[in-house]
Amino acid sequence: MDPYTIFGDIVAGRAPASKVYEDDDVCAFMDIRPITPGHLLVVPKIPARSLAELDPAVGGKLFAVGQRLAAALRASEVGCDGVNFFLADGVVAGQEVFHVHLHVIPRTVDDGFRLQFRVRFPPRADLDYLAGSIRGALDRAD
Numbered sequence: 807m808d809p810y811t812i813f814g815d816i817v818a819g820r821a822p823a824s825k826v827y828e829d830d831d832v833c834a835f836m837d838i839r840p841i842t843p844g845h846l847l848v849v850p851k852i853p854a855r856s857l858a859e860l861d862p863a864v865g866g867k868l869f870a871v872g873q874r875l876a877a878a879l880r881a882s883e884v885g886c887d888g889v890n891f892f893l894a895d896g897v898v899a900g901q902e903v904f905h906v907h908l909h910v911i912p913r914t915v916d917d918g919f920r921l922q923f924r925v926r927f928p929p930r931a932d933l934d935y936l937a938g939s940i941r942g943a944l945d946r947a948d
Contacts, residue, residue, distance in 0.1 A: 813849045813905040827875065831867050834875055837909070841919050844884035844912040848872050855904040857895045868893075868908045879912045886912030890921070 815821035817833050826846060827834035837845040848868050854860035869891070876889040892909040894901040913919065 811853065811903050811905040813847075813903055813907060814853050817849065817851050817853075826878075827871060829871075831864050832871050834871060834910075841909075841911050842886075842913065842917045844879050844882070844886065846875055846879075846910040848875065848908040848910060850906055854906045857893075857906060860906050865906075868906070872908050872910050875910050879910070884912050886914055888913040890919075 812821055816823040816835060823833075823835040825833060825835045827848075830851070832848055832850055834846050834848045837847050848871050850860060850864045850868065852861070852864065854864075857865065872891055876891075879886050879889060890909075890911040890913060892911060893907070895906075911919065
């Protein structure tokens with residue numbers, strides 16, 4: 807793992823950031839390319855390129871801090887009506903910086919941000935088959 811991503815530099819104090827939260831495990835700061843005003847990033851202090859490399863306890867903390875930040879966004883001058891969390895894990899998922907990070911994106915009516923995808927309705931048999939495959943992978947991972 808290359809610890810010298812921009813997020814590693816921010817955590818280490820080698821790069822500037824507009825921080826809003828920091829503790830022993832995570833750091834949260836303003837995104838310099840915000841999707842909407844108030845867009846935040848929450849990053850683990852110990853770098854992990856992917857979710858597979860991330861300590862599960864720290865992963866849980868990312869989301870717990872994200873939840874606190876969502877409440878703070880609603881109570882702040884940002885005054886959003888909703889919040890999206892987004893975490894890209896891997897190139898095909900849209901990950902650009904290879905240091906796990908959770909986007910906390912404030913939402914307002916007509917903010918211009920859209921999630922687009924094709925809706926599919928697979929047969930129940932296909933869903934059951936994949937559920938079994940995933941359960942089996944969970945059992946092997948434990």
